[in-house]
């Protein structure tokens with residue numbers, strides 16, 4: 001018997017959430033004053049949750065490792081946020097957003113959660129506008145929308161290329177109002193290093209003050225993990241340098257099941273690596289694929305000439321270029337979903353057609369878009385017999401208006417002018433769909449411990465659609481958790497303050513200090529980054545865009561041996577007291593070295609291809625779809641939730657069978 | 672290229688601190704400035720020394736965490752970029768580069784190049800918000816149309832990343848550009864007008880309490896601001912402040 005109970009309410013899907021809200025237990029406002037909630041993380045999920053819980057009357061303690069809640073990694077999101085407002089009157093509805101999300105996730109998410117997400121999506125936009133978020137507007141003063149990949153409607157709201165920043169600053173302002181009222185106590189530059197369980201319930205955390213090095217005990221009636229994604233297990237990703245799995249992993253080790261760790265999104269359009277010193281990768285927004293055409297040379301000798309600088313890409317004749325996405329997927333062309341575009345780029349580069357020195361880059365070319373827009377402008381402006389130069393000039397202006405900030409960002413990093421020569425791009429790790437398993441209430445398998453935002457696994461299945469992570473983070477924090485947590489806390493109105501003077505806090509604190517001491521006293525010979533880079537290479541080569549049984553088995557062994565070496569030979573200079581940035585990194589990498597193994601184990605277990613997870617053994621063997629990913633709904637339509645039992649290698653698998661009552665399962669086709 | 676780095680080292684807030692010289696070799700001009708510091712730190716760790724502490728996170732110019740005074744300029748010699756977006760191609764072989772923390776009375780040094788900018792948070796807590804509850808029962812987002820020009824201008828002001836370069840650059844260590852940006856964002860939106868008076872008074876009072884200096888209109892902040900926040904935000908804040916002071920009680 002599985003221990004998993006998803007607690008999905010009964011009734012028709014469109015009524016579940018409303019009926020649920022009508023029936024749950026509530027905590028009266030006077031009693032909320034006696035209840036404390038810890039929120040780890042201040043991104044869109046944690047920030048919105050902290051503000052709302054405080055507003056409702058709970059005492060909130062919020063934690064982040066940066067120097068201010070405003071700097072959580074949500075700040076970096078560029079493109080936009082989805083909501084089924086149907087302002088454009090193009091046939092959008094809650095159902096359609098629900099359907100697109102389940103299909104986009106390759107039928108590996110939980111229907112009831114996704115439907116609820118779609119239902120509250122509209123409210124998010126209302127809320128943010130009321131907070132003063134300056135979304136883009138049309139000339140008539142109403143909100144503007146754009147389209148994103150994988151859907152047929154325009155439902156993405158945006159604030160230039162800085163949507164995440166503006167939404168986060170909105171949540172930050174709501175937090176500030178509560179901090180000023182004394183309802184949120186903010187702990188900046190603090191890192192959560194363990195969850196404390198008392199009588200089977202999450203009752204607090206152990207945190208390290210990153211300025212003084214002090215180890216602190218914090219108690220509460222419930223703990224919310226909102227610590228973001230774990231893409232940095234690959235060392236290089238589009239995540240911030242400090243993004244980590246630590247908070248989620250510590251909860252896992254204390255009893256929270258970890259779901260689908262192998263579901264990772266590798267984003268097709270990122271700036272390629274330029275050398276071994278590279279510390280992170282930069283995303284170029286998906287929107288560029290609306291106008292850019294992706295290609296590599298057809299002939300190897302041209303590849304060589306380009307790599308050695310003898311040939312410029314702009315000099316290569318049209319018939320010598322391989323627009324491989326248009327060739328392989330004539331129906332969707334350059335706009336195939338992220339996972340498909342990424343694998344296709346890897347396929348060409350593995351075959352030796354990569355266009356830069358490392359062999360890991362393809363072109364994203366705006367030449368035809370520039371010429372097309374230029375010709376159109378010449379017509380609009382009544383310029384007769386416009387010269388080619390004039391057309392290009394006009395076209396570049398249009399492209400600049402659409403993507404100017406991205407082009408500038410590219411030029412700053414690469415030092416090449418993307419108006420004049422095609423951009424070079426390559427896939428990079430971007431987002432993790434997997435995460436801590438939660439039920440419909442967003443509670444983990446530890447009573448009283450919740451997980452929200454990218455840290456949980458719930459809504460995106462095996463692949464996330466663009467502009468849906470911001471939506472999910474704010475939905476969880478503003479509109480879902482505040483209800484569901486109340487239902488649980490209603491039993492705690494008479495509990496009183498939780499003491500930190502207990503054997504459980506004692507044990508957890510010792511656990512943390514022992515580990516820190518081991519790290520600073522290790523006296524090894526290699527830096528933390530040395531191990532992190534090695535882990536990243538194994539993950540990328542064997543647990544990356546394309547995975548097979550042999551590679552995964554090797555990866556598991558290799559990760560284990562890197563982990564052993566790490567503990568024997570890592571060197572962390574400095575002391576445990578005071579600020580020690582190497583020590584912070586070491587703790588995070590130690591956790592990545594455990595997660596990495598579970599990740600590979602999960603990928604090995606899932607012998608099907610779905611969404612971002614591609615198993616070479618599971619491809620269509622013939623027909624039109626030959627060579628494409630093949631899902632296996634008979635054997636794998638479940639959530640893989642792993643229980644920790646002392647070593648990632650012995651993790652126990654629990655299956656949550658997914659049921660699709662409102663959507664028919666179909667194989668995706670983009671041909 | 673090979674470089675000499677002169678870096679501010681300070682053990683903690685009680686230490687007096689001093690400049691220390693280091694050499695780095697084989698620096699590629701494709702590296703970012705922080706990747707160059709990573710190379711130095713790897714070198715220091717390998718020889719058992721404490722690496723240089725500096726703040727950074729997103730490394731793409733948006734979180735506002737990075738904050739270095741490079742050769743006397745906040746975020747270094749390039750314009751319109753943060754420290755993390757600065758690339759080594761701006762320097763040449765044999766250069767000596769001075770690296771210091773952002774200096775201001777209101778930004779005490781925590782360690783090496785890391786400073787405490789929590790004063791900025793406290794200014795925001797004093798009034799940098801609109802008092803609406805996040806209950807979900809607000810009115811429809813399109814019920815109040817906002818002229819595109821106002822929305823765009825509000826957006827331009829809202830892009831401030833809270834890095835503090837304006838303060839570090841100003842000879843008076845004034846925070847007017849940072850505060851002006853927030854005040855302007857809300858002042859330009861109908862949702863923000865309701866509390867406009869209290870907001871500007873409270874934020875400015877808090878700014879003064881934190882020990883930031885006065886604005887003497889040198890305009891240095893605008894030049895170094897990585898996000899191009901305009902001096903007009905300061906002018907708007909001054910107008911708001913003036914009208915709030917004359918109409919208040």
Ligand SMILES: Cc1cc2nc3c(=O)[nH]c(=O)nc-3n(C[C@H](O)[C@H](O)[C@H](O)COP(=O)(O)OP(=O)(O)OC[C@H]3O[C@@H](n4cnc5c(N)ncnc54)[C@H](O)[C@@H]3O)c2cc1C
Pocket residue numbers: 040041042043044045046047063064065066069071072073074075076077078079080081163164190191192193226227228229238239240243244246247283430431452453454455466467468469470471473
């Ligand atoms: C470059 C980029 C662009 C993106 N663009 C889009 C987009 O256009 N649209 C979209 O929908 N999504 C986008 N995404 C995805 C989206 O931004 C993230 O999934 C989402 O913001 C995650 O929010 P979060 O609140 O869950 O976590 P985060 O914003 O990552 O916040 C994590 C928080 O947890 C804290 N924390 C972490 N560990 C600890 C610890 N141990 N102790 C204490 N605190 C801790 C951090 O300090 C931080 O406050 C993008 C992602 C990237 C990387």
Ligand code: SF4
Pocket residue numbers: 830831832833834835836837838848849852895896897898899900
């Ligand atoms: S106004 Fe500019 S320099 Fe000042 S904090 Fe904001 S972004 Fe930084």
Ligand code: FES
Pocket residue numbers: 726727728729730731732733734735736737753754755756
């Ligand atoms: S590190 Fe985020 S702005 Fe520089």
